[in-house]
Amino acid sequence: MNSTAPSYTSAEVLYASTDFSKLNWLETQWAAWYLWIGNPVIATGLMSFLLHEIVYFGRCLPWIFIDATPYFQKWKLQPDRIPTAQEQWDCTKQVLYSHFMVELPVIWLFHPVAEMFGMSTWQVPFPSWQIMVPQVALFFVFEDMFHFFAHQALHWGPLYKHIHKIHHKYPSPFGLAAEYAHPAEVMILGAGTILGPLGYCYIKRDLHIFAVYVWITLRLFQAVDAHSGYDFPWSLQHILPFWAGAEHHDFHHMAFTNNFATSFRWCDRLFGTDIKYLEHRRRMNELKKSGLSREQFAAAEKKMLEQVEAEGVVEAAKVEAYRYGSKKVA
Numbered sequence: 302m303n304s305t306a307p308s309y310t311s312a313e314v315l316y317a318s319t320d321f322s323k324l325n326w327l328e329t330q331w332a333a334w335y336l337w338i339g340n341p342v343i344a345t346g347l348m349s350f351l352l353h354e355i356v357y358f359g360r361c362l363p364w365i366f367i368d369a370t371p372y373f374q375k376w377k378l379q380p381d382r383i384p385t386a387q388e389q390w391d392c393t394k395q396v397l398y399s400h401f402m403v404e405l406p407v408i409w410l411f412h413p414v415a416e417m418f419g420m421s422t423w424q425v426p427f428p429s430w431q432i433m434v435p436q437v438a439l440f441f442v443f444e445d446m447f448h449f450f451a452h453q454a455l456h457w458g459p460l461y462k463h464i465h466k467i468h469h470k471y472p473s474p475f476g477l478a479a480e481y482a483h484p485a486e487v488m489i490l491g492a493g494t495i496l497g498p499l500g501y502c503y504i505k506r507d508l509h510i511f512a513v514y515v516w517i518t519l520r521l522f523q524a525v526d527a528h529s530g531y532d533f534p535w536s537l538q539h540i541l542p543f544w545a546g547a548e549h550h551d552f553h554h555m556a557f558t559n560n561f562a563t564s565f566r567w568c569d570r571l572f573g574t575d576i577k578y579l580e581h582r583r584r585m586n587e588l589k590k591s592g593l594s595r596e597q598f599a600a601a602e603k604k605m606l607e608q609v610e611a612e613g614v615v616e617a618a619k620v621e622a623y624r625y626g627s628k629k630v631a
Contacts, residue, residue, distance in 0.1 A: 315341065315373040315423050328425040331511070335423045345422045345510065346409040353408060354400065356518050357480065360525045365389065365474030367531065378551040379606055380599070382473030392477045395467075403484045404491065411495055412510060418499065419506030420513075420626050433512040440497040440516045441564055445491030449568040452561040455486060458623025464489075469617065472610050474554045479521075494520055523564050528554075543567060552578045555606065557613035557620075581609060 316332055324332070339345035351596050367373045368389075374380055384392075412422055427433075455465035468482040480487065498516065502508045529592040532538075538546035553560040559578040562568040569575040588601055 313485045316425075319425065324425055326473075328427060331427075332423075332425050342413065345412045349408045349412065349510075349514075350405055352514055352517065353404065354523070356521045357396075357400075357525065360522055361479075364525065364529045364531075366607055367529075368475060373531065376533050378530050378532055378548060379473040379555065381603060381606075382530070384471070384475040388471070389475065389477055392471075392475075392481045395405065396477060396480050397486055399480060399487045403487045407488070407491065407495070411499075415499055415502050415508070415513075418502035418506070419509040420498070420502045421509040424509065426505075427511045429507050432507075433509075435513060436501060436508065436512050437516045437519065439501065440494075441519075443497040443500075444493040444520065445562050445564045446568060448495065449562040449572075451489055451493065452563075453574075455489065456558075456561075456620055458620055461617075462621045465618075466621065469557065470628065471552065472555050473575070474530055474551065476525045476529045479524040479528040527563065547579070552581060552609075555613055556581070556609050557616045581605075 313336065313348055315335060319332065321329060321332070334348065335341055335344045338347065368383055375384070377383070383420050412420065416422060419441040455461060464483045464485045468478075468486060470481070471478050482490070494517070498508060498513050526537075527545060527547050529547045530551055532546070532551075536548070538544045538548055545562060545564055545566050547561070549566060550563075556577060559575050560569055561574055566575070571576075584605065585602075587603070588598065591598075591601075593601060
């Protein structure tokens, strides 16, 4: 698969030697998109941004419906914290601002830079799934580790007060809040998503942007689901014990400390940043086995969650008051 675009004046030149009879349906549509747009740079940039918007908001829509349906509240991690329509709209406006003012330029510039490192864009056929699956798995691992350390850095006093505090506006997150953040945070944490493919491209020079699209789609699903605020019996963390999921990340928003990773649990376990979370989960399991009535359980759960959130408010105040080596809050 040639990863360097030839000199051309028309998109038809790209596929002059392509045997379309050997392409599958998706590959045919891929080529048709580039032929329709006529300019591979514009075609790739536009497709990349549309993919991000469609996947992000498309994945948020089911969670908006779930939040509006009382039936699902029995699986809500913080049952008394259902986002209002106004909260969801305010969140959407900030997310759209970040998408167009921060992410659009980055998304548009990603593929020309990656192409310089050898990434394919318009080329068909696609690589086999045996090639793409390990690539996407590697991107997940890299992003999770990058996010773990960058996220912890954003909890340092000045960075938290001026940047990360915006994302912690909602102690009980919801799907749309996955990318509700300061523009600087969008850039910092978003770097973990694109540096993996760029680094892989630079070293291996055999990456197709289709594999990057698979990665971005799965990453957006993970981010939105982690902020959903729901823990269903069929949620992925009950199938893959090392998967973080909403139950893991919801505690971070509520307690402010612990659980800094995104997709996996192993960084927090390895560095001991899940101690409070594990204790909270132990107490919740004991509560579930206590034999209390539904009303008694709900009251006890509410009290426990309020205590965790109150402790989180204190911890956030301590971090925000931090000033270059000294603390104003004991």
